[in-house]
Amino acid sequence: MPEAALPERVRVGVVGAGYFGRFHLDAWARIGGAALVAVAEPDAARAAGALAGLPEGARPRVYPGVAEMLAAEALDLVDITAPPAAHPAILEAVLPRVSHAICQKPFCGGLEAARAASALAARHGTRLAVHENIRFQPWNQAARGLIEAGAIGAPYQVTFRLRPGDGQGARAYLDRQPYFRAMPRFMVHETAVHWIDTFRYLLGEMTGVWAQLRRINPAIAGEDAGVILFDFASGARGLFDGNRCADHGAENRRLTLGEMWIEGAAGTLRLDGAGRLWLRRFGETEEAQQRFAWQDRHFGGDCVHRCAAGILADWRAGRPSPMEAASYIRNQEIEAAVYESAATGRHIPL
Incomplete structure (x- = not known):
């Protein structure tokens, strides 16, 4: 079972570098105490376009898929920005391997899949939050x-x-x-x-x-x-x-x-x-x-950065985030x- 405590320097991997994934990549590149080290994106041109906007020293390594990223990197937190239909399969791969994970909404594409993902996170002892930024x-x-x-x-x-x-x-x-x-x-x-x-x-x-x-x-x-x-x-x-x-x-x-x-x-x-x-x-x-x-x-208003930084701050302080998946499911x-x-x-x- 993954250890729930976060290290001083949190190694972050992002899944997806599409339109909204770019905001997540930029956010993690600016959050203090976080190191954006990897991104999983099968479209190499899309990944290159997303990373071009980041400072050169903050550009993560790019992998063609989640499995390759998890095999090569020791990550503390994975942030999933892929489309909703892909969430359940990605979470099945991610949750046994990291102590903390964040997933974009619509969370898992539906209520029953969201409940299953939340239960899976609990079984693995992984903190799972939903990136609800509004x-x-x-x-x-x-x-x-x-x-x-x-x-x-x-x-x-x-x-x-x-x-x-x-x-x-x-x-x-x-x-x-x-x-x-x-x-x-x-x-x-x-x-x-x-x-x-x-x-x-x-x-x-x-x-x-x-x-x-x-x-x-x-x-x-x-x-x-x-x-x-x-x-x-x-x-x-x-x-x-x-x-x-x-x-x-x-x-x-x-x-x-x-x-x-x-x-x-x-x-x-x-x-x-x-x-x-x-x-x-x-x-x-x-x-x-x-x-x-x-x-x-x-x-x-830079709410993607505010959301990710807020979730991380709560977890660092040892308190649950209001965006924990088990609570978010009420929405x-x-x-x-x-x-x-x-x-x-x-x-x-x-």
Whole structure:
């Protein structure tokens, strides 16, 4: 069984160097106490392109597959960025060989496979977390801090309008993540699950869901729009209003992917498409910008780096990460309830 303690210098291997894998490679090259030593990527040209953006001294060795990487390297942590369908087989190879692993979402492509992977990690004594980065976006972390400080009083509702504007036409998603097009379950499984997790991060546990979903673009297999209502144990409500074919007024529509409002008894927080938070006190007409530090780097305010560094910091401190797979699976259970509600037209208690 692998030893759970992490050494002072954590040797990291990454699986996958595709569109999103590049953000992971860059993150590990910058995280203190981590050494990015290997990447498994069968496409040599893709690997070369991903590594070209890294400092020369931080470029890892490249292997054509996971088996070759594990055979050649003594790794402490493996970060999996491959497409969801590949997760179970990769985890079967990785979990017996390392003490710590992180896997991108959609985790294992589905609930039952995710449960099996979590159980396998437990059997091998391997810490396994899910790279769920939206809650690590700086504006979401700042919003939670303001809520906890009482800036809006008791929360009534959180609303997010997903409007990336990337889903129109016959070539939708081909340039970045073409496997999106074949997903039979798409917007909720791939995208809205981010905000299931983020809503829970902001307002606590959910107790029920109701959903209507639809497909607008006939060029893809799954749904690309819909409305989901969430009940919270506190009595608050959540609304996710998603449409990947519509956009919002932002210079970079992928920065926040949409706009958010968090309403409470004492005021309202508003997130705009430039990553700015605005607070309007109850009864007032003017908003005040809430300042917080962040970098407009890579994806979503450098949230990939924030997520990986946060998970590693928790593990180094000997505490569980909030992104541990066994805990993260709750998001996937809620996702399953969303699809059940959409299929039956019923409110689904959780």
